[in-house]
Amino acid sequence: MNEAKTCIKQARTESFDFLGYTLGTQYFRKNGRRYLGARPSKKSLARLRQKVADHLRPSNVAPWSEVRDRLNMILRGWSNYFSYGTTVFAHRVVDNYVYDRVRHFLRRRHKVGSRGGTRFSGTVVFGELGVHSLCGPSPRARPKAG
Secondary structure, three states: OOOOOOOOOOOOOOOEEEOOEEEEEEEOOOOOOEEEEEEEOHHHHHHHHHHHHHHOOOOOOOOHHHHHHHHHHHHHHHHHHOOOOOOHHHHHHHHHHHHHHHHHHHHHHOOOOOOOOOOOOHHHHHHHOOOOOOOOOOOOOOOOOO
């Protein structure tokens, strides 16, 4: 047993990280009641963001279908591992980050002068271009009513 890494925590009062999860007290959004739960840790989210950023580098000149398939494989693997516990907020963070990185990647690749928000909207990125969304259809990806 590693003495430096091993410690005793009071799970009801303080949280701790274990196997990529943060375990400890959480609160219901509706009524504020406490419960013991799990969520993906900040370190796990940072690793995923770094992996996505490394994959969507300007030096990646593979065809979009290969880039998309590899990105979807990364996202599905992460979401399958972190399917336990409270994942809604983490999935929103990941979806927003992936949308921004993909939009920026495609804007550079296609030499779009603006930020690319019109040409590569959420509907296009998560719909037509086939990037996997962890939250399902996000507000950015929903088509406009009308």
